[in-house]
Amino acid sequence: xxxxxxxxxxxxxxxxxxxxxxxxxxxxxxxxxxxxxxxxxxxxxxxxxxxxxxxxxxxxxxxxxxxxxxxxxxxxxxxxxxxxxxxxxxxxxxxxxxxxxxxxxxxxxxxxxxxxxxxxxxxxxxxxxxxxxxxxxxxxxxxxxxxxxxxxxxxxxxxxxxxxxxxxxxxxxxxxxxxxxxxxxxxxxxxxxxxxxxxxxxxxxxxxxxxxxxxxxxxxxxxxxxxxxxxxxxxxxxxxxxxxxxxxxxxxxxxxxxxxxxxxxxxxxxxxxxxxxxxxxxxxxxxxxxxxxxxxxxxxxxxxxxxxxxxxxxxxxxxxxxxxxxxxxxxxxx
Amino acid sequence: xxxxxxxxxxxxxxxxxxxxxxxxxxxxxxxxxxxxxxxxxxxxxxxxxxxxxxxxxxxxxxxxxxxxxxxxxxxxxxxxxxxxxxxxxxxxxxxxxxxxxxxxxxxxxxxxxxxxxxxxxxxxxxxxxxxxxxxxxxxxxxxxxxxxxxxxxxxxxxxxxxxxxxxxxxxxxxxxxxxxxxxxxxxxxxxxxxxxxxxxxxxxxxxxxxxxxxxxxxxxxxxxxxxxxxxxxxxxxxxxxxxxxxx
Numbered sequence: 001x002x003x004x005x006x007x008x009x010x011x012x013x014x015x016x017x018x019x020x021x022x023x024x025x026x027x028x029x030x031x032x033x034x035x036x037x038x039x040x041x042x043x044x045x046x047x048x049x050x051x052x053x054x055x056x057x058x059x060x061x062x063x064x065x066x067x068x069x070x071x072x073x074x075x076x077x078x079x080x081x082x083x084x085x086x087x088x089x090x091x092x093x094x095x096x097x098x099x100x101x102x103x104x105x106x107x108x109x110x111x112x113x114x115x116x117x118x119x120x121x122x123x124x125x126x127x128x129x130x131x132x133x134x135x136x137x138x139x140x141x142x143x144x145x146x147x148x149x150x151x152x153x154x155x156x157x158x159x160x161x162x163x164x165x166x167x168x169x170x171x172x173x174x175x176x177x178x179x180x181x182x183x184x185x186x187x188x189x190x191x192x193x194x195x196x197x198x199x200x201x202x203x204x205x206x207x208x209x210x211x212x213x214x215x216x217x218x219x220x221x222x223x224x225x226x227x228x229x230x231x232x233x234x235x236x237x238x239x240x241x242x243x244x245x246x247x248x249x250x251x252x253x254x255x256x257x258x259x260x261x262x263x264x265x266x267x268x269x270x271x272x273x274x275x276x277x278x279x280x281x282x283x284x285x286x287x288x289x290x291x292x293x294x295x296x297x298x299x300x301x302x303x304x305x306x307x308x309x310x311x312x313x314x315x316x317x318x319x320x321x322x323x324x325x326x327x328x329x330x331x332x333x334x
Numbered sequence: 335x336x337x338x339x340x341x342x343x344x345x346x347x348x349x350x351x352x353x354x355x356x357x358x359x360x361x362x363x364x365x366x367x368x369x370x371x372x373x374x375x376x377x378x379x380x381x382x383x384x385x386x387x388x389x390x391x392x393x394x395x396x397x398x399x400x401x402x403x404x405x406x407x408x409x410x411x412x413x414x415x416x417x418x419x420x421x422x423x424x425x426x427x428x429x430x431x432x433x434x435x436x437x438x439x440x441x442x443x444x445x446x447x448x449x450x451x452x453x454x455x456x457x458x459x460x461x462x463x464x465x466x467x468x469x470x471x472x473x474x475x476x477x478x479x480x481x482x483x484x485x486x487x488x489x490x491x492x493x494x495x496x497x498x499x500x501x502x503x504x505x506x507x508x509x510x511x512x513x514x515x516x517x518x519x520x521x522x523x524x525x526x527x528x529x530x531x532x533x534x535x536x537x538x539x540x541x542x543x544x545x546x547x548x549x550x551x552x553x554x555x556x557x558x559x560x561x562x563x564x565x566x567x568x569x570x571x572x573x574x575x576x577x578x579x580x581x
Binding site: 020021022026027126134135137200202203248253274280284309313315316319 | 365396415416493529559
């Protein structure tokens with residue numbers, strides 16, 4: 001069972017939930033930028049949430065399924081089609097061998113996820129199948145996909161096989177068939193054009209002038225073209241510290257808002273470095289990482305302050321929704 | 335080599351705990367780079383590796399901090415906010431953790447370096463900046479035992495402490511687009527080794543044939559925080575001979 005890449009798209013990589021435990025060796029976490037979308041896609045095809053899928057960026061690939069598969073697409077709306085017909089997001093889809101997946105206009109968001117029942121069976125490196133582009137390992141040969149690549153897929157779970165059989169039976173003579181049910185908008189939101197993301201204060205928040213602190217929470221920031229899996233450079237009001245003291249490098253993480261001397265913030269994403277020396281003004285909350293992941297260059301974003309306890313409560317609520325979805329999918333196959 | 339008695343540890347009360355976002359606690363052991371601070375960070379890191387609490391994800395040591403990432407779901411079981419639980423667990427284990435024996439580093443890791451020439455294109459510029467001959471720069475750079483304070487920036491990249499102050503040289507005005515793996519550089523009062531081909535602005539004075547990082551190794555980084563390291567000058571023929579054994 002495999003998937004053939006006919007056209008690679010702008011940046012299509014194999015990602016799972018990341019490479020954990022090696023940051024002390026300077027090895028970054030990587031993993032899906034919008035981890036919730038990948039987890040939902042995996043649950044919809046009966047996979048464990050940490051199975052490897054494709055992260056598809058803005059301009060989607062064209063690919064062919066070389067065997068019958070069960071798939072799900074989540075995240076950004078990049079106008080996906082199967083054999084030329086629009087296919088729905090956020091639901092299990094059975095595809096017959098030979099079916100082609102393509103993408104059109106990017107309607108909303110920037111990163112779409114494709115999960116396939118069984119998961120992509122590239123070799124794990126240090127416990128993860130995530131592609132780490134900068135160091136050139138993980139995923140498929142440590143790089144973005146190219147035309148002519150073949151992605152191996154593992155065997156579906158019992159849940160995946162049952163969902164697949166039910167959809168295949170309903171498909172009659174069609175080459176694909178999608179489920180009529182989908183999770184609610186809490187787990188599958190439509191990415192917004194100018195979102196507000198919630199953040200807690202960072203360790204060096206107090207070193208910034210009161211004016212800069214206020215500007216950070218009150219004014220919009222634009223995502224510049226310098227935005228990739230490592231981080232986004234933002235453009236907005238100039239943020240200044242009331243000290244010029246250099247900092248010693250210390251840990252930084254996904255969602256860290258760093259402010260170099262120039263005063264324009266950098267927002268760290270999935271391929272963030274393990275440590276950094278710029279002051280950490282704020283930290284986007286884990287529950288809002290998906291919102292960050294779906295921002296595009298040119299879009300604006302605003303930050304809203306929340307307390308740490310609230311940030312953690314929001315994360316736990318999100319985790320409960322994911323657990324409920326897992327149960328709901330299993331219930332459907334009983 | 336002479337053995338030094340370990341420097342005194344900071345009392346637990348001097349360790350400041352604060353959050354980094356909603357899934358990490360930073361333990362800050364003062365704000366000054368020192369062997370005592372380094373040893374305290376190593377001790378707590380070693381203790382957590384030996385006695386991980388439920389919900390511990392990973393630890394990232396740095397110059398004066400140890401950042402502890404935790405799993406919010408696992409730490410939410412008692413109904414308390416997970417950060418409070420994580421902070422309480424860490425406060426309670428700190429006295430024992432600070433008393434942990436840090437395994438003595440058996441040997442100083444020797445890193446062979448071919449200085450100057452094509453491998454160290456900035457050696458002459460560094461020598462001119464510090465008003466020494468290139469040979470004197472090499473002698474001073476390869477004299478001390480360095481301490482690996484942390485691995486960061488890139489997989490396997492060591493931040494080394496112990497550079498002869500006389501060799502401190504500012505970074506290049508224009509960073510290079512690509513620095514070859516193994517390049518040994520100076521940036522201000524720091525020295526380090528590029529572990530992968532990456533862009534970089536450090537002054538390059540030599541290159542080692544040793545491989546610093548390999549994802550296929552059980553321990554993928556050749557060097558770990560806490561290790562000691564010495565640079566050993568080699569010539570170009572020696573570089574190529576050693577390189578054959580590495581790749």
